[in-house]
Amino acid sequence: TNNMRFLILTWVRVPYLASNILGKVAKRISSDWMDKYGHPIYLLETFVERDCFQGTCYRASNWINVGPTSGRSRNGHPGLKVPIKDVYLYPLTKGFREDLNYGA
Numbered sequence: 001t002n003n004m005r006f007l008i009l010t011w012v013r014v015p016y017l018a019s020n021i022l023g024k025v026a027k028r029i030s031s032d033w034m035d036k037y038g039h040p041i042y043l044l045e046t047f048v049e050r051d052c053f054q055g056t057c058y059r060a061s062n063w064i065n066v067g068p069t070s071g072r073s074r075n076g077h078p079g080l081k082v083p084i085k086d087v088y089l090y091p092l093t094k095g096f097r098e099d100l101n102y103g104a
Contacts, residue, residue, distance in 0.1 A: 001029065003046035006057075018057030022090075026061075030092050042092055042099040047085040055086055063088040 008018055030041040047069065048055040055065065069085045093099055 001033065001041050001044060003044060006046070008057075016060075019061040022057060022061040022063075026090060026092060040092075042096040044090040044092065046088050048088060049083045049085050051083055055088060058088045058090075061090070063090045 006018075006022075026044065029044070033039070033041045044063075046058065046063070048058065050068065055063075059065070066087050066089055069087060071082055071084050073080045073082045
Protein backbone atom coordinates (compact mmCIF):
# COMPACT_ATOMS: atom_id res chain seq x y z
CA THR A 1 0.00 0.00 0.00
CA ASN A 2 1.09 3.57 -0.56
CA ASN A 3 1.25 6.26 2.12
CA MET A 4 -0.10 9.23 0.17
CA ARG A 5 -0.01 11.99 2.79
CA PHE A 6 1.75 12.36 6.10
CA LEU A 7 2.24 15.82 7.53
CA ILE A 8 2.87 17.06 11.01
CA LEU A 9 2.61 20.83 11.11
CA THR A 10 5.74 22.70 12.16
CA TRP A 11 4.13 24.20 15.26
CA VAL A 12 3.39 20.74 16.73
CA ARG A 13 6.16 19.88 19.19
CA VAL A 14 5.80 16.33 20.50
CA PRO A 15 9.00 14.27 20.79
CA TYR A 16 9.10 11.24 18.45
CA LEU A 17 5.51 11.86 17.30
CA ALA A 18 6.13 11.02 13.64
CA SER A 19 8.01 7.77 14.22
CA ASN A 20 5.51 6.79 16.91
CA ILE A 21 2.58 7.24 14.51
CA LEU A 22 4.36 5.41 11.69
CA GLY A 23 5.13 2.52 14.03
CA LYS A 24 1.53 2.23 15.23
CA VAL A 25 0.22 2.29 11.67
CA ALA A 26 2.71 -0.36 10.56
CA LYS A 27 1.63 -2.66 13.41
CA ARG A 28 -2.05 -2.66 12.57
CA ILE A 29 -2.51 -1.77 8.89
CA SER A 30 -2.26 -5.32 7.55
CA SER A 31 -4.97 -6.67 9.88
CA ASP A 32 -7.19 -3.62 9.22
CA TRP A 33 -6.71 -4.15 5.48
CA MET A 34 -7.52 -7.85 5.89
CA ASP A 35 -10.76 -6.99 7.71
CA LYS A 36 -11.82 -4.52 5.00
CA TYR A 37 -10.49 -6.05 1.76
CA GLY A 38 -9.90 -9.71 2.60
CA HIS A 39 -6.14 -9.82 2.08
CA PRO A 40 -3.08 -8.69 4.04
CA ILE A 41 -0.44 -6.11 3.18
CA TYR A 42 3.21 -7.13 3.00
CA LEU A 43 5.00 -3.87 2.16
CA LEU A 44 4.40 -0.16 2.71
CA GLU A 45 5.59 2.49 0.25
CA THR A 46 5.89 6.26 0.35
CA PHE A 47 7.47 9.02 -1.70
CA VAL A 48 9.28 12.00 -0.17
CA GLU A 49 9.81 15.10 -2.29
CA ARG A 50 13.53 15.61 -1.83
CA ASP A 51 13.58 19.36 -2.57
CA CYS A 52 11.17 19.99 0.30
CA PHE A 53 11.71 17.22 2.85
CA GLN A 54 14.51 14.99 4.12
CA GLY A 55 12.55 11.86 5.04
CA THR A 56 13.84 12.07 8.61
CA CYS A 57 10.79 10.47 10.24
CA TYR A 58 10.87 7.56 7.79
CA ARG A 59 14.57 6.94 8.36
CA ALA A 60 14.02 7.17 12.14
CA SER A 61 11.28 4.55 11.78
CA ASN A 62 13.56 2.15 9.86
CA TRP A 63 11.99 2.67 6.45
CA ILE A 64 14.38 1.82 3.62
CA ASN A 65 15.31 4.48 1.06
CA VAL A 66 15.51 2.53 -2.19
CA GLY A 67 16.41 5.52 -4.37
CA PRO A 68 14.89 8.40 -6.31
CA THR A 69 12.08 8.46 -8.82
CA SER A 70 12.85 9.41 -12.42
CA GLY A 71 10.73 12.56 -12.33
CA ARG A 72 7.80 11.13 -14.32
CA SER A 73 4.21 11.58 -13.30
CA ARG A 74 2.10 8.65 -12.15
CA ASN A 75 0.62 8.23 -15.62
CA GLY A 76 3.80 9.22 -17.45
CA HIS A 77 2.37 12.24 -19.28
CA PRO A 78 5.05 13.44 -21.72
CA GLY A 79 6.39 16.92 -21.05
CA LEU A 80 4.88 17.10 -17.55
CA LYS A 81 7.67 17.96 -15.12
CA VAL A 82 7.25 16.57 -11.64
CA PRO A 83 9.63 16.77 -8.67
CA ILE A 84 12.14 14.02 -7.98
CA LYS A 85 11.10 12.01 -4.92
CA ASP A 86 12.88 9.48 -2.75
CA VAL A 87 11.11 6.13 -2.51
CA TYR A 88 10.90 4.59 0.96
CA LEU A 89 9.72 1.05 1.70
CA TYR A 90 8.80 -0.68 4.94
CA PRO A 91 8.42 -4.48 4.88
CA LEU A 92 5.70 -5.80 7.17
CA THR A 93 6.71 -9.47 6.98
CA LYS A 94 10.07 -11.21 6.96
CA GLY A 95 9.11 -13.08 3.79
CA PHE A 96 7.62 -10.08 1.99
CA ARG A 97 9.54 -10.86 -1.22
CA GLU A 98 8.05 -14.34 -1.40
CA ASP A 99 4.62 -13.05 -0.35
CA LEU A 100 4.66 -10.46 -3.15
CA ASN A 101 5.69 -13.10 -5.71
CA TYR A 102 2.87 -15.44 -4.72
CA GLY A 103 1.26 -16.76 -7.89
CA ALA A 104 3.77 -15.02 -10.16
